[in-house]
Amino acid sequence: MTASASDPTAQVTRIRRADANDAGALALVGAATFLETFAGILAGDAIVEHCRVQHAPGVYAEWLADANVAAWLAETEGAAPVGYALIAPPKLALPDLSERDLELKRIYLLSRFHGGGVGRELMDQAVAQARARDARRLLLGVYRGNARALAFYARNGFRQVGERRFQVGERFYDDVVLALELQA
Template identity: 75%
Template sequence: MTSTDTDLDAVRIRRAGADDAAALALAGAATFLETFAGILDGPDIVAHCRNQHAAALYQDWLADPQGAAWLAETALGAAPVGYALIAPPKLPLADLAEDDLELKRIYLLSRFHGGGVGRELMRHAVEESHRRGARRLLLGVYAGNARALAFYARNGFRPVGERRFQVGANTYQDAILALELKA
């Protein structure tokens, strides 16, 4: 395991394996709830987490050789606190190419924001995307999440599109961002 310069070395980041699906699902659901409680309806959040953060979904992503994930864990006790996951893109862009990758998720509990953990997770995702020869790394982010948008801008991502997404009975707007990896 590699220790990073994060949160006084309280967090370690490692490549996630097939047996990490439950940890990724837990961190994903906890982070989604923490981020959107009070913004989205509670029953919608619960249903979303049940479907979009099910361990089986993560098992499928981890089993796909075109995907990769990194798990951030506390150094003491290895509790999951965040992760990053890349996979082939499924975004509504007219210029989507075979050599694009999507940062499907980069989630981190707010207690660990500002200590470099997010930056380190992003570094792993970008380095792996470069290694795979990706033209660009794409992502979708809730258009109302100013903190996330600022983080992505600091990491070189620029707007390239929009999409709508459903959580429960409500529709929301995502910004689609891209980081150009090839000139």
């Protein structure tokens, strides 16, 4: 994957399947993008604690050791991690949840790489894997106030199928649950 030379996304040279050795890279990108996205929305101490727990390398190591989980890592020419996507069996409270559903647990990309097709390519990898696994739907949860993410998901065919509450620190936030129908 390459973009124009004047575009920072030109530095992204590959998206590859992540393996057990990539837990630290996924954790780093996860924490960095969470901070980048939610600084000014969430309290700083809550962000730091959330990232310490939810984006710990051990969390990613467990996911990458699970045969039901698949992840892809976007890297620059110098192999610096800048984004990733991760799918897994769903953990969402939906009344019609099926064992044939999959969840896009995370799709994160550093903001300077937005707009160059890297996010789309990560999404394409996740959707292709969900289809290969004969998934009925690809689900995800996203903060209701994240307009950029909501627009990205809408452009990729996702529609709202539910809501949930998301806790960071002492506060709760509203998420929407979206689905991409893969099969009727």
